[in-house]
Structures are given as structure tokens and as C-alpha cells.
Amino acid sequence: MKKIIYFLLTFIAFVIFFNIHVNMHQNSFPAITLQNIEALSDAESPNLNCVGLGSVDCPDEETKVKYLF
Amino acid sequence: MKQMNCFISITIGIVLYACSDSVSVKDDFSGKYQSISGKVQLFDKVFTRYPFRIRHEDSTLFVMDLHGTDFFCHRFSYPDMQPLGSFARRGSGPNEFLDVENVRFDSDGNICLLDANKSRIVILGKTDLDTLGQIKLQDKLIRTLDFDIVNDSLFVVPDYTGNHRYTIINRNGEIVKECFSIPVRKNEKQVASISLAQAWRSFLDYNPENGILAMATQLGQVLEIYDLKADSIINIVYGKEGEPVFIDKGAYAVPDGIMGYSDIHVGKEKIYVVFWGRSFKDIRNNPDVHEGGNILQVFDLKGNPVRQYMLDKYITGFSVDEESGKVIALDINSDQPVVEYQL
Numbered sequence: 001m002k003k004i005i006y007f008l009l010t011f012i013a014f015v016i017f018f019n020i021h022v023n024m025h026q027n028s029f030p031a032i033t034l035q036n037i038e039a040l041s042d043a044e045s046p047n048l049n050c051v052g053l054g055s056v057d058c059p060d061e062e063t064k065v066k067y068l069f
Numbered sequence: 070m071k072q073m074n075c076f077i078s079i080t081i082g083i084v085l086y087a088c089s090d091s092v093s094v095k096d097d098f099s100g101k102y103q104s105i106s107g108k109v110q111l112f113d114k115v116f117t118r119y120p121f122r123i124r125h126e127d128s129t130l131f132v133m134d135l136h137g138t139d140f141f142c143h144r145f146s147y148p149d150m151q152p153l154g155s156f157a158r159r160g161s162g163p164n165e166f167l168d169v170e171n172v173r174f175d176s177d178g179n180i181c182l183l184d185a186n187k188s189r190i191v192i193l194g195k196t197d198l199d200t201l202g203q204i205k206l207q208d209k210l211i212r213t214l215d216f217d218i219v220n221d222s223l224f225v226v227p228d229y230t231g232n233h234r235y236t237i238i239n240r241n242g243e244i245v246k247e248c249f250s251i252p253v254r255k256n257e258k259q260v261a262s263i264s265l266a267q268a269w270r271s272f273l274d275y276n277p278e279n280g281i282l283a284m285a286t287q288l289g290q291v292l293e294i295y296d297l298k299a300d301s302i303i304n305i306v307y308g309k310e311g312e313p314v315f316i317d318k319g320a321y322a323v324p325d326g327i328m329g330y331s332d333i334h335v336g337k338e339k340i341y342v343v344f345w346g347r348s349f350k351d352i353r354n355n356p357d358v359h360e361g362g363n364i365l366q367v368f369d370l371k372g373n374p375v376r377q378y379m380l381d382k383y384i385t386g387f388s389v390d391e392e393s394g395k396v397i398a399l400d401i402n403s404d405q406p407v408v409e410y411q412l
Contacts, residue, residue: 048321052356053119053136055331055385056287056324057270059212059229062168062186064119064135066360067352068323 098366098377106381107398107408112150115143120399120406122332122386124172129153131180132399132407133172141169142182150407156198157182164200166191173218183216190216190224204242211263217275217282219297225275225282231262234293235273235282252293252305253312260317268315268322276335281370285330285342289313292330292342294372304372310346324349331362332386339375340368341389341396359383360401382408
């Protein structure tokens with residue numbers, strides 16, 4: 001009887017493990033999907049905004065800025 | 070009972086493993102930290118907006134201002150810090166500069182400046198500052214933002230094409246050799262190479278004595294070490310913050326991770342880098358806090374961590390005298406930016 005209980009508990013643990021593992025991998029989108037999402041959002045705001053005085057290169061304005069968005 | 074304990078331990082282990090992040094993060098400098106304080110070197114009559122590079126040549130200190138109003142470069146006698154004059158005048162005239170990215174010295178002591186917006190390396194005489202020559206970079210190179218001197222006839226430059234990691238050019242500006250590729254590990258195959266190159270914009274330094282070229286990413290925490298003489302990769306060191314994180318906007322890469330390294334020096338036996346480690350989210354939310362980094366990291370020539378110094382100032386650029394252990398740095402947030410550290 002005890003053996004059957006251990007077997008069932010072990011089986012449940014493995015089911016939980018594989019369920020979590022599969023879910024983790026399903027959460028990561030393929031790179032091409034992410035690219036498409038970014039491309040769709042970029043189509044609405046294609047401009048590059050360069051802000052402040054800094055050392056980050058702003059190729060659009062050929063100057064160095066604090067950050068870009 | 071023993072069987073029950075064993076079962077519980079295994080079950081907990083399995084669940085913990087399943088929930089853990091697959092990327093392990095390790096701080097390689099653990100146990101090798103040291104805090105040091107700097108000594109400010111006072112000088113008068115020279116105003117800098119964004120001091121970014123500092124060079125110590127003989128008894129002269131050169132300070133390069135990335136956003137200089139009238140001039141990009143200033144000279145001081147060292148160590149008494151008396152101003153010796155400014156040069157590299159801002160302007161679009163024949164002997165003027167649209168910008169200056171870095172300052173180097175050739176074997177004769179002449180001053181070499183890179184003007185990225187004019188795509189030129191300009192060579193000035195060491196005493197009279199007369200223009201001795203101008204090297205026009207080929208159109209094939211897009212937006213070269215750093216350079217170093219390999220020998221009397223060659224330079225090493227990065228660029229934004231993203232086709233190669235660095236390029237060797239001669240004194241006529243002709244491409245002699247294109248080397249390696251961006252050491253990206255993530256799946257960035259869909260990203261345009263020009264965007265990838267922008268995100269991987271790196272500062273470089275070459276030591277002709279040992280043939281070591283090192284590159285440090287501005288928008289990530291990756292240190293690359295190459296043996297230029299053997300034409301080989303020695304090591305690619307991916308730090309805790311990893312590769313540059315960015316949003317691809319077609320031909321542009323918008324940084325979205327951290328500010329990483331801002332200057333690098335390859336010595337005889339060690340490589341020195343200054344690291345910021347500040348996220349762009351924090352920079353966007355608090356743009357006026359400070360610029361610069363207060364972490365000076367030292368690696369050996371193989372890329373093994375040696376020591377990490379926590380500085381009392383936030384610096385942009387620095388020069389190192391390995392024999393004396395002295396570092397002269399630029400505290401960008403102060404009106405008196407020149408600070409000396411003893412390692």
C-alpha cells in the first residue's frame with residue numbers, strides 16, 4: 001500500500017515539474033514574433049528622439065546624447 | 070520514514086530546479102573589491118562641458134571635451150596643471166572639427182584626432198599643432214567612433230556596418246583587413262547588422278608592445294580581447310549585465326539596457342575599464358543625477374578578473390601609469406574634473 005502511495009506522489013511531482021518546465025518555454029516568444037511586434041509598433045513612431053548631453057551616439061543627429069527613445 | 074524524507078527532498082529539489090532561471094549570474098570580482106579616494110587636481114581658466122578622454126604624454130596632460138564649445142582639446146602642464154592652450158577648434162572650416170572622438174599619439178609624439186562627423190583622422194604636430202596630414206576614411210566604413218594606432222602605417226577602427234568587429238586601415242585610409250564579427254550570443258539574426266553594430270558600439274585600446282587589442286561595449290557589459298599579431302580571439306568576457314540590450318528601430322538601435330563601459334586601457338599585463346552599470350530606465354527617470362561610472366575594473370590579458378576598485382567620483386575617461394600605479398581620471402560632474410587615484 002505504501003509503495004503505491006510513494007509511486008503516486010512521485011508521479012504527481014514529475015507531472016508538476018514537466019508542467020512548469022513546458023510553461024516556462026512556452027512563455028518565450030520566437031524571435032521572429034518579437035520582431036514583428038516591434039516592427040508594427042515602430043511603424044507608428046519611426047523617429048529617433050535624442051535627449052540631453054551625453055556620450056551615447058545619436059546617429060540621426062551625429063551628436064552624443066544622454067539617452068535615446 | 071526514511072523513504073518519506075528522501076521522497077520529500079527529491080520533490081523539493083525537482084520543484085526548485087524547475088522554477089529556477091536557466092541563466093546563472095556570477096559576480097567574478099567577489100572578494101576582490103577595494104574602495105579608493107581620489108585627489109582633485111585644480112586648474113583655472115579652462116572650462117569643459119563634457120570631459121571624456123584624458124592622455125598623459127611626457128609632462129603634458131591632454132583633456133578632450135566631447136561637447137567643447139569653442140575647442141575640443143586642452144593642454145596642461147603636469148603635475149602643476151598650468152593651461153598650455155586649447156586646440157581642435159569647433160567649426161566646419163578646413164582645419165576645424167565637427168567633433169573629436171578620441172586622442173592618440175604616434176611614435177613621433179604627434180597628436181592624432183578622430184573627427185567622426187568628417188570621417189577623418191587628423192594628425193597634428195606635437196609642438197606647433199600644425200596639421201601634418203588628414204586621413205579620409207573610406208565611405209565603406211560607416212560612422213567610425215573610435216580608433217587606435219597599430220604601428221607607423223596602420224590604424225584599427227570599428228564602424229557601424231556590423232559586417233566585421235574591427236577593421237585595419239592604412240595611412241591612405243584604405244581598408245587592409247576586416248576582422249571577426251560581433252560576438253553576439255542571442256538570436257539577433259532578424260536584426261539589421263547596422264543596428265546590431267550601433268548597439269555593440271565599443272571603445273577600444275591597443276598596446277603595440279604585447280599586440281593586445283581590447284574592446285569594451287558602451288551599452289552592455291562585454292569585454293573582448295584580441296591578439297592582433299596572432300590574428301586571434303583571446304577571450305570574450307560577458308559580465309553580469311551581459312550583451313547590449315536594445316530596441317531595433319530599423320536602421321537605429323535604441324539602448325534599453327544599461328550604460329556599460331566608457332573607457333578602456335590595455336597595459337603591459339592588465340586591462341583597465343571604467344564601468345557605469347546604470348540602467349536607461351533609471352537615466353530616463355532621473356536624468357540629472359550624475360554621469361560617469363565609479364567602478365574601475367582590472368582584468369589580466371586573458372580576461373580573468375583581478376580587482377575591482379570602487380571610486381569616490383563618477384568618471385568618464387582615464388589614463389593609467391602602470392609603473393607608478395597612478396590613474397588620472399575625469400570626474401565629469403565637477404568643475405574641477407581632473408582626479409588622481411593611486412591603485
